[in-house]
Amino acid sequence: MSFAIRMPPDVQSLSIGGHQVLLIDDFLEDPGALVQAACDSVFEPCPGAAEGKGYPGIRAAAPAAYSQELAALLDPLIKINYGIDESLPLRKTPCMFSLTTLAPEQLGPLQRLPHFDSSAPRYMAALLYLCDGRHGGTGFYRHKATGLQRIAADDKDRFAAAIRDELDRRPPPRRYFDAGDEHFEFLGMLPAKFNRLVVYAGALLHTACVNPQLSISDDPRQGRLTVNTFVDF
Template identity: 30%
Template structure:
């Protein structure tokens, strides 16, 4: 399923672990798109994670295959020693900008409730041809941890800030500086430290579509791991 001899690149993110970029990551990416099409009725929105569209869990076997690839080709770059948990799912961004919750207009991190010595990582495999639907951007907070925590709490409660506008975050604003963008490419995977603020770079939300063959379909992975000793 995964390319056994991937070409691995490392894209620097200032002050952070690099983003690991791997093109042609799946041996048969069209099969994954076909799976999404066949299972489209089982996609569902999970309001707990604020993803801007429906998702489909890919099950334990796929999660373990993704983890095997992570172990062989990625984990050292992200400071991981041993995987604690892993999940994999398909996701289809569909929400128009005007329908976004305030939290969906900001960048976010995938690292809630991490115990000491435990890290988080995430993966995205782009499964759409039209690169205009956007890759992924990384950010740093410009206002300090207390301000940022308050901003995120207010957004979670549905209180928008005037400077947040009513669109997907695609550039620096008063709260966050965009420090790196990875363009989308069909069958490209990126792996990154889940403690880095990030957001999908959706600059053309009018292109989003609920059909997995036409829309912004991705395979997303989430890892918890024991950090490697310094």
């Protein structure tokens, strides 16, 4: 199978809450090949899901050929757009297929809130949607009590203490987070679109906006199928 990236990529730079995010539509020449690879894969529960933490679903390793194509693109793409020193080496996690499978009533308290992936300053998320706009997107938020949108290393303890206090006073309802609430201001969303790649800083507060009537499925052709990758420099 070929997992070639369509060249040249049509890179769009957007601002959400004053922070830059990147978007590339029609990313792969043949996205159907990657969907088929997902159908042929063996998915397993995400670590921590049983304890109500982490990604609320199942994952499987994406093909190495896709991972190699993506890494070759992300290195210059991120360095150019985010002003990262060209001499810094790219470090990348494995590319993982992800399917949302937990019903809202199964979510743990932390799975019902926006989160950040890492407080490292150059840690970036690259998310490929292999599902359409009916499956929501990726929402971004500001935490009202602390004013934080991006969690730097020096912010982690203050943010965690504020979240613990809010959870102790009133746990969030059993639902997938989306439009904001009394604690988090909704700043904007990158909508899902089939064959769309989005890139954003892992330190930004964000969450998967999920359509529970449609997206809770372990079928790669029917569910909220994405490919998740993280890089650092």
